[in-house]
Amino acid sequence: MTVTPTFTASYSGLFKTFFDCIEDTALGVDKPVLVAATGGTGRHSLVLEHALRPMFAYLSAVVMPTAVFAATEEWGGEDGAQGPLHGRVERAARELAAEVERRDTPAIGEARASCNTCPSSFATRICAPCPSSWGTG
Template structure:
């Protein structure tokens, strides 16, 4: 299984990247996964150039290939102006609109205050619903006061378990998607998630 973490953190070190790493490690405890991290900070110039010239640079192209070839995604953004960052949105804007159809995605965000925790529901979940990804029920928001506090670890583990279950259940669908482009009917996706018997 291939798990890709997309981190839109800007600072070094970044709490956004830290949350992405913790989520990836938790998924790895549930199912074996090769983890690749895409740091959007390093791709900012190529993303901007893609908007102006229509062509991805070498690094952006590799990142887009990693994301579209993933069996599951962990996407993490810092909160700016009560929503995802512009860099985060710009990356998903240059991605083909059908590229994430049926791909399991765990949404997460970091912010300075718990008051922005609804960013997961009012910004990230609708974005990935539009892209027709399969978003896990549990999103993870980490405010400054959550680090080291009770509760964050439990949310991370629950979300990781949900993503791992989807990655495993939809693994055959993802392999078919890579082998032969096209859409998988919704009924087939549901059947793949149902327990046998």
């Protein structure tokens, strides 16, 4: 899941700099990604389709069909947990969860058992098979 504030009809510079610093293959092929953004008004919601989707398509990710945009007026309204923003978040989360489950990711215990290269600081975290370049210490 990735979220950015909208700045001049696109993602923020810091957000883009992060992705500029990683290899275009770093996410791996077909990694499921949920994109989201915040902005001053609903008019800025096109950032999802015109900036975020193309960037993650370039990175060979699978962008979930439902993207989430939160305009200023949707934050802390009287609708609370029942408003339209909540509904979009729930729908997008269900899509992402279904896609991750569909990919048949190994159980956490299986992943830890198959990974002998993780630093010991990862022992208490959720661990997926990691690149051996992380080392052992």
